[in-house]
Amino acid sequence: MSILSILMKSDKDEPSSALRSDCSLCVPEKEVVIWRGAFWRLIDAGDTSIPGYLRLIVNRHITELSWLAKPEREQLFSLLQVIDESMRQELKPTKINIASLGNQVPHMHWHIIPRWHDDPYFPQSLWSTAQRDTVSPEQDARHQAAQRLFAKLPKLCAKAVY
Ligand SMILES: [Zn+2]
Structure with a gap:
């Protein structure tokens, strides 16, 4: 069953809590979960750029x-x-992009994307053509800050839902 047919089917059905073995987000192959709650989970999107x-x-x-x-x-x-808030504190991005598209999978999900003036796509969206191919001199420091952010988030997310 294709992702599109799962999505089309979910449009007609009531929202479901049942896990589906044919769904890439019910049974993810590789997912770095940072925090998991009763309704939502937060993952590292794994984009090295x-x-x-x-x-x-x-x-x-x-x-x-x-x-x-x-x-x-x-x-x-x-x-x-x-x-x-915590992304702004740790990563000090130029801007934070928050987007929900969900055209390919039957689980609503939100992209939370720190953006810098010198990232590959700025000021366009991450789904646009790259604007530059240079790597920021700050990239290593940003990766380290991201690890600090990921370490803090489980506690902050758990607190946010209570
Ligand atoms: Zn699913």
């Missing part, structure tokens, strides 16, 4: 914001806020 890039993924099959249950919606905003 953008240190600290995170994804916040809803655990059940649900694709639209208005379909979230109230506790899921409340936790989402609390989590985005605490992630944004």
